[in-house]
Amino acid sequence: MQRKVLLAALVALAVLGGCAQRDPNLLVRGLGEFSRAPGDYTLTVKTYELDAEGRSRLVRADDASLRRFAARFLADKGYTLKASGPARYAVEAHLLCADTRKAKLGLLAEELRLPAQAVGAGYSEEIHYWLPDQETGLGQPGMDALERHDSVTRRRSSGTFDRNREPNLGGAPMGAQEPAFCQGRVLVTLTPAASGPGPQRQVFVGRGATGDCPxxxxxPFKTCGAALERTLADEIETRF
Known part of the structure; x- marks a missing residue:
């Protein structure tokens, strides 16, 4: 009982802290809400792994192969790639391969964030994270996060690409051992160019996960490379 009270207090503090840190000039929406016409865009694709302390670290600042891969799918949707700005849209993709159970996941063992220095000037705590999957909350209500460190989305691949985004609530009992696994995480952001006076910035965000990789x-990133390509393609095909 005391543990549940403590967890509830931590959640309340996190919610209050999150509200206090919100940028009033930033409007974050799901990528599925994006409904504007295609146009020209700039594109960066960055890849990540976990370091020895379980924090995400940048592997490649702009992966040329994955950049060409994403550009092909965006071209099919009517978008025109520009080598540099200004452009109508700025598109970023951040791809992670990791055993997420070994990640340093924050206070509630649910947050896996991008390193701010890897993102640069546009970094925002409201945007740049892979976990939790749900963009409007801290996680699943009622979940005992202290006992479910492995509260990430895990989807088993079965020969066809699985679009199921439901979290695995099973987890492992405290102290139990699960087989090692690697998993891919994808974060895609689309930022329209500013239109009109004022400081407001609008960003559309999509997140995806692969099934378990070898x-x-x-x-290492190559372990999830093919699965991450499929997930990135799915984000572009279904959300743009």
Whole structure:
């Protein structure tokens, strides 16, 4: 009972802290809400792994191969890639391969964030994270986060790409061992160019996860490379 009271207090503090830190000039929406006509755009694709302390670290600041891969799918949707700005849209993709159970996941063991220095000037705590999946809350209400460190979305691949985004609430009992695994995470952002006076910035955000990738020590990016490509393509095809 005391543990549940403590968890409730931590959630309340996190919610209050999150509200206090919100940027009043930033409007964050789901990528599925984007309904504007295609246009020209700039594109960056960055890849990440976890370091020895479980924090995300940048592997490539602009992966040229994945950039060409994403551009092909965006071209099919009517978008025109520009080598540099200004452009109508700025598109970013941030791809992670990791054993998310080994990540340093924050106060409630639910938050896996991008390193601010890797994102640069446009970094925002309201945008730049892979976990939790749900963009409007801290996680699943009623979940005992202290006992479910592995509260991430895990989807089993079965020969066809699975679009199921429901979280796995099973987890493992405290102290139990699960087989090692690697998993891919995708964050896609689309920022329209400013239109009109004022400081307001609007950003559309989409998040995806692969099924379990082959288990390798430290989960090098190549382990999830093919699965991350499929997930990135799915984000573009279904949300743009």
């Amino acid at each position: 288990a390798e020590p430290d989960c």
